[in-house]
Amino acid sequence: MSMRRESVIETPMPPLDVARVRADFPALHQEVHGRPLAYLDNAATTQKPFTVIDAVERYYRRDNANVHRGVHTLSQRATADYEGAREKARVFLNAHSSREIVFVRGATEAINLVAQSFGRANIGRGDEILITEMEHHSNIVPWQLLSGQLGATLRVAPINDAGEVVLEDYEKLLSPRTRLVGIAHCSNALGSINPVKRMTRLAHDAGAVVLVDGAQAAPHFAVDVQALDCDFYVLSGHKMYGPTGIGVLYGKEALLEAMPPYQGGGEMIKYVSFDKTVYNDLPYKFEAGTPHIAGVIGLGAAIDYLTGLGLDAIADYERELLHYATVMLSGIPGLRLIGCARDKASILSFTLAGVHPHDIGTIFDHQGVAIRTGHHCAMPVMQRYGVPATARASLAFYNTSEEVDALAAAIHEAKEVFG
């Protein structure tokens, strides 16, 4: 038995069988406006496999109870599944301890938690917060709010034309005044993957704490928070094939331990009287109120699904698909690809001469091709490239080269309509 196990572990992961994978996602198999759906809006949210849908349904059908507070069987089952998902998230991120895994609503709430809890306790007047020019609004606005509240200054590391952070400028912006650095691991608008390990080391050398926004990274490749050595790492469940309304904040235990609570309420306390309240241990100190139990359990199933496919197999497949799509789109006259970083996830932002991105979206929808158009909650990126908006195709491991062909055909259709 043990020999069999060992041989399974030593066998390299098989390449991704996309036809089999697609069978796991019910929403992919439908027509839109009489055309087979090509769902290419995965950076906005991903579709869910049966295992995630079933896990959520099983909780509501069979195990529905509140967690951590009932001795009855249903509550024990719900608690075991909830805490089981925490352990899955810990392994997924290679965190040292499950006390470092806090369940939140999503990447947005995780960043706001760090800003308001860590930030208010550790950042003051005259201090600096450094982010990059490619951040999603959720890694800009919480720091602007905090800076305004504390009299701190927000600094921004620029990006080059390819959509890569200019590391020399980033390094120059780091100083003893820098208290916190916020970096996207992967940009939602450009696809650029940042060298966060190196950027973290540089920030630490300057004495700053580092938050990595992993919302667009975790669905595409393996993340190891201990190897990155970042202080905080945030995830959104719905971008990694799990439910909406659930996410993870990873924080180094010593930092979380020293931070004040973000919200007060039930669950986050050990003892309450009108004179004094004693807060709960980690991670419960940061999980006030009844959590999104079904969401956590669904996220656990999504992590199992990703791990089952293998993050390396996912990354390999998506790299090939990105290459195919880049070649296809680059050859189309009038098409401008925005974001050509050397290290890039399967996200293609583009503009089409003479066609407004919103019109592109509508025409594509009639071809069954789902993409996102707009500023992608990254307005400074649009400003950097001098465009009001882009069309964005974001590919997942269940997308195929035929769907990329459908995208190219839809682009030609848009050019004909407006050309």
Ligand code: 7TS
């Ligand atoms: N960070 C990045 C890099 C993101 O792409 C997003 C959402 C968030 C944070 C916020 O995640 P939430 O789950 O808390 O909303 N990005 C997108 C997008 O690109 N299209 O729709 C949402």
